[in-house]
Amino acid sequence: MALPAPRLDDRRFQQFVDDAKRFIQQRCPEWSDHNVSDPGVTLVEAVAHMADQLVYRLNRVPEKNHLAFLDLLGMTLFPPSAARAPVTFWLAAPQPEPVVLPAGTEVATGRTETDEAVVFATDQDLALVPCELARLLTQGAGEAPADRTDEVAAGADVPVFAAAPQPGDLLLFGLSAAVPACAAVLRVDSRVDGVGVDPRQPPLVWEAWTPDGWARCEVSSDSTGGLNRPGEVVLHVPAGHRVSRLGGLEAGWVRCRVTAALPGQPFYTSSPTVRDAAAFTIGGTVGATHAEVVRGEPLGEAEGVPGQRVRLAQVPVVGDAVVEVSDGEGWQAWRCVPDFAASGPADRHFTLDATTGEIAFGPAVREPDGSLRQFGAVPAKGAALRAARYAVGGGRTGNVARGAIQVLRSSVPYIARVENREAARGGVDGETVAEARVRAPIALRAQERAVTARDYEELTRRAAPEAARIQCLAAGSDPADGENAVRVLVVPQAVTDRGGRLRFEQLVPGEELLARISAFLDERRPLGTRLAVGPPFYQGVTVVATVHCYRAAVADRVREEALDALYAYLDPLAGGALGRGWPFGRSLRSGEVFAALQRVPGVELVDEVLLHPADPLTGRRGDATDRVDLGPSALLFPFDHRVRVIEAR
Numbered sequence: 001m002a003l004p005a006p007r008l009d010d011r012r013f014q015q016f017v018d019d020a021k022r023f024i025q026q027r028c029p030e031w032s033d034h035n036v037s038d039p040g041v042t043l044v045e046a047v048a049h050m051a052d053q054l055v056y057r058l059n060r061v062p063e064k065n066h067l068a069f070l071d072l073l074g075m076t077l078f079p080p081s082a083a084r085a086p087v088t089f090w091l092a093a094p095q096p097e098p099v100v101l102p103a104g105t106e107v108a109t110g111r112t113e114t115d116e117a118v119v120f121a122t123d124q125d126l127a128l129v130p131c132e133l134a135r136l137l138t139q140g141a142g143e144a145p146a147d148r149t150d151e152v153a154a155g156a157d158v159p160v161f162a163a164a165p166q167p168g169d170l171l172l173f174g175l176s177a178a179v180p181a182c183a184a185v186l187r188v189d190s191r192v193d194g195v196g197v198d199p200r201q202p203p204l205v206w207e208a209w210t211p212d213g214w215a216r217c218e219v220s221s222d223s224t225g226g227l228n229r230p231g232e233v234v235l236h237v238p239a240g241h242r243v244s245r246l247g248g249l250e251a252g253w254v255r256c257r258v259t260a261a262l263p264g265q266p267f268y269t270s271s272p273t274v275r276d277a278a279a280f281t282i283g284g285t286v287g288a289t290h291a292e293v294v295r296g297e298p299l300g301e302a303e304g305v306p307g308q309r310v311r312l313a314q315v316p317v318v319g320d321a322v323v324e325v326s327d328g329e330g331w332q333a334w335r336c337v338p339d340f341a342a343s344g345p346a347d348r349h350f351t352l353d354a355t356t357g358e359i360a361f362g363p364a365v366r367e368p369d370g371s372l373r374q375f376g377a378v379p380a381k382g383a384a385l386r387a388a389r390y391a392v393g394g395g396r397t398g399n400v401a402r403g404a405i406q407v408l409r410s411s412v413p414y415i416a417r418v419e420n421r422e423a424a425r426g427g428v429d430g431e432t433v434a435e436a437r438v439r440a441p442i443a444l445r446a447q448e449r450a451v452t453a454r455d456y457e458e459l460t461r462r463a464a465p466e467a468a469r470i471q472c473l474a475a476g477s478d479p480a481d482g483e484n485a486v487r488v489l490v491v492p493q494a495v496t497d498r499g500g501r502l503r504f505e506q507l508v509p510g511e512e513l514l515a516r517i518s519a520f521l522d523e524r525r526p527l528g529t530r531l532a533v534g535p536p537f538y539q540g541v542t543v544v545a546t547v548h549c550y551r552a553a554v555a556d557r558v559r560e561e562a563l564d565a566l567y568a569y570l571d572p573l574a575g576g577a578l579g580r581g582w583p584f585g586r587s588l589r590s591g592e593v594f595a596a597l598q599r600v601p602g603v604e605l606v607d608e609v610l611l612h613p614a615d616p617l618t619g620r621r622g623d624a625t626d627r628v629d630l631g632p633s634a635l636l637f638p639f640d641h642r643v644r645v646i647e648a649r
Contacts, residue, residue, distance in 0.1 A: 011055060016048035066437065075440050079354035081466045082318040082391075083398030083427030085420045087120065087288040087405055088183065088236075091128060092416035094280040099128040099414050101286070104293045104389075106409035107418050109400055118400055119409065120288040120424070121391060128182055133279040134251050135174030141166050145247040157273040160227055161258060165268035167203075169258040171227070174251030175279055181239040183220065183283035184254070189230045189276035196269035202226025203261045203268070206233070209253040210240030217254065220421075227256070227272045236285055262618065288405075288420075290398025290427055291318040291391035299323070299359070304381025306364035306374060312357035314392045316430055321352055321390035323359060325379045333388070340375035349376040355430060359387075398427035399495045423495035423506065426466040450524045456488055460533075463520035464513055468493045468573050471536070471584045473632055484529050489536040489584065489633060490517060494573060500564060504616040504637060507572060509535055536584060540614035540639040541570065541628050542621050543593055546607040551648040553602030562600045562643045569596040570638040582636045590626040597643075604648065614639045 021034050021044070034041055087107055091099065103124045111117040136152050139145040140162040148158045161169035173186055197203065204226055207214040215238040223231030235254065243252050261267040299310045302325065312321065324331040325348070334348040340362050343349045351360045362376020379385065405420040431439075442458050450456045453472040460470045469491035492513060494506035518533045525531050543566050549558045569575050569592075575582045590609045597606045613622040616639050630636065 011052075013048050013052040016051050017045055020044045020048065067433065070436065070440055073440065073444070075436060075443070076353065077355045077433070077436055078431035078462075078465060079316045080318075080394030080430040081426055081428040082394040083290040083396075083400070083424040084123075085120065085288055085400070085405065085424035086285050086422055087122065087418060087420050088283055088285045089126065089128070089408075089412075089415050090183070090283040090417050090419075091281070091414055093414075094282060095128070095130055095414055098130065099412075101126040101128070101284075101412055101415075104410075105412060106292070107288060107405050108407045108409050109404045110406055117407065118290060118397055118404075119292050119393070120398070120405060121291050121293050123287045123289055126181060126284050126286040128281055128284045129177050129179050131175040131177045131179050131182075131184065131252065131279055131281050133173060133186075133277055134176045135172075135249050136274075136277055137170075137172040137174065137247060137249075139170040139172065141168030145170070145172060147247065147249065152274060152277055155275055157275050159271040159273050160256075161268065161271040163271060165258055165271050167258050167260045169271075171256040171274075172246065173254045173256075173277070173279060174246070174249060175254060176251065178241045178243045178252040179237050179281055180241040181284050181286060182237050182241075182281050183285065184235050184237055185280055185282050186233045186235065186254070187231075187278040187280075188224050188227060188233070188274055190224065190227055190272055190274050195228060195272055196266055197226045197228070198266045199225030199228060201265060202228075203259045203265060205257045205259050206235050207255050207257060208235075208237045208241045209244050209246075209255075210238055211242055212240060214255070215240060227274070234282070263620070285421075289318060289391065289393070290395070290424065291393035293389060293391050294387065295389050297387040297390075299385035299387055302379035302381060302383040302385055304378065306362060306378050307360065308379070309358055309360045310385060312359065312387055312390060315355065315357040316392065316394055317352060317354040317357055318391040318394050321359070322388040323350055324386050324388045326384040326386075327380070328383075331386070331388070337376075343376040345374040345377065347376055394427060395429045396427050398424055399493060400424045401495050402497055423497070425493040425495055425506075427493075428465045448524055449526070450486075450521060451526065453486075456486060456521065459521060459524060460488055460490070460517055463517045464490070466493055467491065467509075467513070467517075469581055486525070486529055486531050487633060488517065488521065488531070488533045489635075490514065490533060491536065491572060491581075491635070501567060502571065502573070502638075504538065504540075504639075507535065507538060507637070536633050536635040537631065538572070538616060538637040539628065539630055539634045540616040540637045541588060542612040542614045542639050543570075543641045543643075544610045544612065544624070545593065545597055545642070546644045546646065547597055547600075547603050548605040548607060548646045549602050549648060550604045555645045555647050558600065558602040559643050559645045562597055562603065562645070563641055565596050565600050566593070566641045566643070567638045569593075570636050572635050572637055575636075575638075584635055585630050585632045587630055588628045588636060607646070 024031055089101060103122055105122045106119055108117040108119045136149050137145040138148055138160060151158050160171045206217040206219055208217050218236040220234040220236060222233045224233060241252060243250060246253050294314055297313055320336040323334045325334060334350050336352050337349045339351060343362055349362060361378060362374060364372045364374050367373050402423045403419055408415060408418050450459050453474040456472040457470050467490050471489040473487040490509050491507060492509045494502055496502055514533050521531055547562060549555055570582060573581050590611055593609045594606050597603060610624040611626060611628050612624055613628055616637055
C-alpha cells in the first residue's frame, strides 16, 4: 500500500468564511448582520475564495515534488503512437506515363457533424507505372513453359492449362514493366464456361515474381469466374515485383497457379481457353500514417552555446523531425538521435522530445579534471534554424475502420478515388502523468532487464505500445517449450469492420512488430534464456444456439442482437466477463453462453447451446460439445455463429 500524501492545509472555502465570521463576532460585536446580502460578508467571501485557491496550490506541492523526482530519474512521458494503414489510390483511367504520388500526400476520412476528419499522410513515394501485356505463356505441371503470345494475338482459343488440369499448372502473364505496389488489371477474353469449378471460389492462386521468389498477390476482384468467362482480374502486386527472365523471355512476370482443391471445393474437369488478353495499371498501394505534415517552420537563431533548446510550434510529433541549420550559403541537415552518448564534437546531432516538441542541441559536460567535453556539434551563433519537415498526429482516433479513408486532400492529377482496404491500427494515446507515476516503480524494479514474467510484459509494452494485449508464459508453463524457454504472446490492435466483426487476419501481428519486440527483449534477457515472440494460438469456436423470443419482439432483430452479444462476449480484445478480452488459456463452457444470450433484450428462453471447435482458416468445424478447452498459449476467436429464433405463438 502506498504511503498517503499529507494535506498541508485541509481547510476549505466555507471553513474560511465561518472562521472569519467568528472572529468578527469576537472583535467587532456591533457588526451583527452576517447574511450574504451584507457588503462586508461579500468581502469576506472574496478573501476566503482567494485563500482557498492558495491552499489548493499549497497541497499540490507533494505532487510537484513527485514529478520532479521522476524527472531526475529520467522518466519522460511516452508520446502517442500513430496508426498506420495501407492506402490504395485508383486512377481515373490507364495513363501512358508514370503517375508519381510524393511522400506526404494527404488523405482523410469524411468529415461529419460530430466527427472531425482524420488525416493520414503517405510514408513514401508511390509510382504508378504503366504496363501492357508483352507475353503470355502456359506451363503444365513439371513441364517447360510454352509461349502462346502469337496464338492469342491471332485470336485462337488457347487452352490455359493441361487437357486434364492438375495442381501446379500455370498461366503466366509477362508485363512490359515491373509494377511494384501497383494494382494491375488483367483482362481476359474466354468463351468456355462450366468446366467444373465454382466461379466464387476457384482453386487458383495469383503470384508475382520478386527477388525472394514468387509472392502471392491479393485479388481485389475477379469477374472471370476462375478464367471461365470474359472479365477482368484486379491484382495488387507486391512491392518487390521485379523484371526477370523466364523461358528466355524478359518481363515483369505474374502467374496464375492451380492449387489442390480443399474439401468440398469443386475442381476443373477440363481446361478453360483464352482467345485474347490485355493488361494495364489502374492504381497502387502505399502505407500511410495518421499525421499532418508541417514543412519549413522557422525556429529562430542559434545562440552559439552548448545545450540550446528550441520548441516546435505543434505537438505531439510523430516520428523524427528534419532540422536544418543555415551556414550562410545553404541549409545543412542535422540528424535526430535518441541521446548524445555516441555523439562527437563535430556530429550534427539533436534530440527531440516528441511529447513537448522540444529540440535540444549537444551539451558540454565537465570532466573530473575540469575540462569540458562537447557531445554533438553546436550551431554557429546567429545561424538560422528551421524544421524542414515533421509530422504531427497520433492517438487512438487514427484507428479507423476499413473503407473509412475516402478523401484526397492533396491535389494529385489523374487520381479518381482513394480507399483503405484494411483498417488502420497502431494508434495509442500519449501517456498521462498518472500512468507515468504507476510505471515509475515498475521501471525502477526492472532496471532494463527481464527476469520475471511481469518484466517481460512491461518491457514489451515499452517496445510496442500499440500492442493490444501482451501475455508472458514463464519457463515451465508449457512443457512443449522445454527448459529455460520464455514465450511472449502478442495480440495486435484491430478495428472491427462495420457490423462489429473481427477478421482472423487482423489478429496476426506483423513481422515488423514481432522483430522490434524480439530485438528489444533480446538485449535485456538473461543469458541462457530462449525467447520466442509471436501470436497466441487462436482456437476458433462456433456457437449454435436456439432461443425463444417474446411475442412482442421482432425475430430478426433478436437474432442480430443475439449474434452481436456472442461476438462481443467471446471477443479476444474486448470480451470476457470484465470486458478486457477473453483470458488466455481459459476454457469456454456452454453455461456462460446461456447467461450471455439470456441477457439479450427480447429473449424469453435459451433452449439449446452447442459449441463447435472451428478452424478460422479452413472454416471446418468439429463435433458439438459443451466445453472448449484451451492451452496456456491459446485464445478464443469467435467464428461464424448461428442463432435460431423461435417466435412465440
